Amino acid sequence: MYPLAGRVAIVTGASRGLGRAIALALAGAGADVALAARSKADLEETARLAAATGRRALVVPTDVARYEDVEALVARTLHELGRLDVLVNNSGVAKVVPLAAATAEDWRFMLDVNLTGVFNGCRAAGPHLIAQKSGKVINLASVLGQVGLTGYTLYAATKGGVMALTRSLGVEWARHGVQVNAMAPGWFVTDMNEAAFGQPKLADRLLRDVPMRRTGRLEEIGPLAVYLASAASDFMTGQTIFLDGGHSAG
Ligand SMILES: NC(=O)c1ccc[n+]([C@@H]2O[C@H](COP(=O)([O-])OP(=O)(O)OC[C@H]3O[C@@H](n4cnc5c(N)ncnc54)[C@H](OP(=O)(O)O)[C@@H]3O)[C@@H](O)[C@H]2O)c1
Numbered sequence: 110m111y112p113l114a115g116r117v118a119i120v121t122g123a124s125r126g127l128g129r130a131i132a133l134a135l136a137g138a139g140a141d142v143a144l145a146a147r148s149k150a151d152l153e154e155t156a157r158l159a160a161a162t163g164r165r166a167l168v169v170p171t172d173v174a175r176y177e178d179v180e181a182l183v184a185r186t187l188h189e190l191g192r193l194d195v196l197v198n199n200s201g202v203a204k205v206v207p208l209a210a211a212t213a214e215d216w217r218f219m220l221d222v223n224l225t226g227v228f229n230g231c232r233a234a235g236p237h238l239i240a241q242k243s244g245k246v247i248n249l250a251s252v253l254g255q256v257g258l259t260g261y262t263l264y265a266a267t268k269g270g271v272m273a274l275t276r277s278l279g280v281e282w283a284r285h286g287v288q289v290n291a292m293a294p295g296w297f298v299t300d301m302n303e304a305a306f307g308q309p310k311l312a313d314r315l316l317r318d319v320p321m322r323r324t325g326r327l328e329e330i331g332p333l334a335v336y337l338a339s340a341a342s343d344f345m346t347g348q349t350i351f352l353d354g355g356h357s358a359g
Pocket residue numbers: 121122123124125126127128145146147148149151171172173174199200201202203222249250251252293294295296297298299300301302
């Protein structure tokens with residue numbers, strides 16, 4: 110019934126969207142959760158919802174692009190929740206801009222959050238997970254790490270980087286009993302893309318790439334996170350699992 114009972118999970122980007130859904134699913138499966146993002150008020154709302162499942166929820170305002178913030182997040186989780194078993198590196202940003210019009214600032218902005226943020230999480234939690242000889246790292250990649258789309262080249266490069274980091278770190282930490290996998294969602298309507306999906310013609314165009322012709326439902330992301338966080342996935346590492354209505358297969 111509660112595959113994550115007694116476990117502690119950090120979820121970054123837990124203030125809204127997929128991160129909030131993942132945090133609530135992990136709490137629903139029995140984990141205590143440390144909730145990280147920049148917006149304290151939104152994290153507190155996630156914590157209120159998580160507490161309704163009967164689990165402990167710790168709010169830790171964090172900018173994942175800043176290593177010292179992420180180091181403090183791991184330290185507070187260990188100190189206040191007593192252990193760390195699962196790290197979900199979910200924080201992400203997407204600015205839609207053709208490469209020829211992009212600035213160095215656009216590039217750095219997406220790289221800093223989407224890829225350096227994942228590196229920072231793994232680097233800060235790694236020594237602890239390696240020492241305890243167990244742990245689950247779950248990174249958020251994207252279908253656009255695999256499939257091209259005009260305007261998304263910078264974002265795609267960061268997510269391709271997440272997939273490569275996941276593959277290689279899965280190999281590197283296999284001997285330490287730590288599994289590293291990624292989830293690659295297709296389109297889920299969140300703050301990240303609601304402006305695009307609010308335009309019927311553009312939404313139609315985007316859904317033409319998706320064999321199921323629909324976006325994902327927020328409740329469809331949690332079960333995969335619970336699977337990757339639990340002992341059920343102990344023989345899986347270095348993988349990116351696509352949850353995309355067939356988008357990457359089409
Ligand atoms: N929605 C989709 O269709 C889709 C598809 C594929 C992959 N993804 C990936 O899934 C993840 C979640 O996306 P989403 O759709 O839920 O987007 P979202 O609703 O815009 O949420 C993004 C989350 O990231 C956090 N964040 C942004 N910058 C941050 C920073 N510097 N430090 C810490 N946290 C930061 C935000 O919190 P604050 O603003 O409070 O910091 C927020 O909680 C992202 O990695 C995204 O690339 C999404």
